[in-house]
Amino acid sequence: MPYHSVIVFPLSYWLASSAFVFWSALLEISYLDIQTNLTIKRYCECGVYGRNSPLEGASGRLMMPIQDPTGCGGLPIYSRNNSIPPWIALVKRGNCTFSEKINGAQAEGAAAIVVYNVEGTRNETMHMSHPDAPGMVAIMIGNGIGLEITKLVNMGIPIEMVIDLGNPHGPWVDTYWLYFLSVAFFIVTAASIGYFVFISAHRLVNLRMQRRSDDRLKKDAKKAIKQLVVRTVKRGDPETGLDAQTCAVCIESYKAGDVITVLTCGHIFHKACIEPWLLEKRTCPMCKCDILKALGVENEDEKNEVSNTYSYPPPDVTVITVSGGEPLYEVPLTGPQTPEPQEHQHRYVNDAFEEDAQDRRG
Template sequence: MAWRRRPEAGVGVRGALALLALAVCAPGARGRAFEWYSAVVSTEYVDPYTNRTVWSVSESGRFGDSSPKEGAQGLVGVPRAADRDPEGCAPDTRFLVPAPGGRGAAPWVALVARGGCTFKDKVLVAARRNASAVVLYNEESHGNLTVPMSHAGTGNIVVIMVSYPKGREIMDLVQKGIAVKMTIGVGTRHVQEFISGQSVVFVAIAFITMMIISLAWLIFYYIQRFLYTGSQFGSQSHRKEAKKIIGQLPLHTVKHGEKGEVEDVQEMPAPESTPGSVLAANLSITLQEEDRSEGNNLPSSSTSESALQCDAGFKEDAGEDTALLEMGRSDLEHGRPVS
């Protein structure tokens, strides 16, 4: 019997994984790429208590989405009513710009808090006051983090965001009348990819398809394995049945010199034919005695006596058989039935 090759379960799993990888790497699986630039913020001021210049620089800012990615500098100015309105949302907001030695300074950089109005409104209020750049500091709940800013329609004014601790530090200095010079530089370019909603659906469908294919292959694999194991068990059962039948067959020994055919062998009913089974007919195993030449090597006294007894018995049996045959032949010649 030719056995079919059993399927490999790993084939279905590998195919499903390839399908999922194709879905993820497909052009439609990825959404638009979003890029943003960090800003290098440098501050410089003179400490009135020690009369020493304090200078710091860090890449802690983030450029707005619609801001030109270029540098800017100037003295920092804050809303005059910063205690009551640090956001600078009012259209008539005026800014306090401390200058060293009381001299007027231009250009200048507006520093305002996040909240109260949109990013665009804040930028336009400062731009009307001829600010060269606008710096927003984040809310206190965000800690040292910065977030993306959308402010389309604000022109070519530079807009960045800094963290809440950095913004409050500069705000406190300016409110005390300390002139703070800020320099803004372009930092590192960051690229961040987003997956669109359609891509998520596509990947989900691919994943579900992978699971269905894997499950189908596993079911098919174990069914074939069960059938294969059952066929092997059936073959062993048939062999055991055949051995049992052969063991029940009668054994008849034919001695040397014995005539006639064996007619008293018990016939066994043949079992029903089943696939893979072995049918056995009545078997007769004949064991012949060794050659007379070998028998002659036995002791002469016992051998002679046995030979005489067997010869006498054989003659008597042969005579009876000859008489029966003669009687049967005469009956057939006279047309009588044979008894």
């Protein structure tokens, strides 16, 4: 007679149950095998205590109702001899409430009651509710196990049962739920830590790159500042006149003895005012002229980028320089023998040059 140690609960149980924790029951079933004359004992954690049942143990011989296996109806329900030791009622689910079954068995002196489930439920159980019968140990077992036991009882084989308190189960105390929650918590924690480490490392790398870039630009700015014109204002200079402009950084007028710096755009400032500004901004506060570009001061990365861009000139290119006092631009032209003229031809528009050519034609 096999007994299952795993209890299966249908979805309807979880939806209908208001209790989040239930207790399993440990069963020890022993009887005498009439063929071998040996005592057979079976153990399983295959019962569930009722919601209103005392969480206590019980023991005794199993007894079934006389007629109705559900244990419903008036007294007497069970046929027993007074010489029988403490006994446990074994009834089938159905026909009346759990409280009626429990009260009927308790009225006839049962030490506990075992309710087995109906057909078609295999070994599924439920957390039965019996608020009107809270004083006696009441458990439920599956239909498969219940039918095996009733078959032996109907054969006249005395069966002794010991009921003991098992383990708590439920969404928050069941072992599988604890494992699941532990693994989920570990995964979420590890993912959060990993994300935090990634973001922190990314920010550190960006900050380091930004600092290096700022350091290079400050070095270039220092080189550019050394090339700027610095002079001392003298009495009678235009900067000391009534219509002279003030320093755009400190908003103060220039006076004789002030040291000023002349930027590439022609704007002048106090030397002590403009140099800290140029180290950080590298542009004129008034017209935003970039002193690095104006003075031709470039960092190494820009030089490498420019050199790589123009390191491979197109082959067989004729360059014509159009000048009007100084070079204006260069126009590359392809020769008549270029095999792929569409790829190498470059058109540069010079409106002044075209207007001059039209005037000559006219």
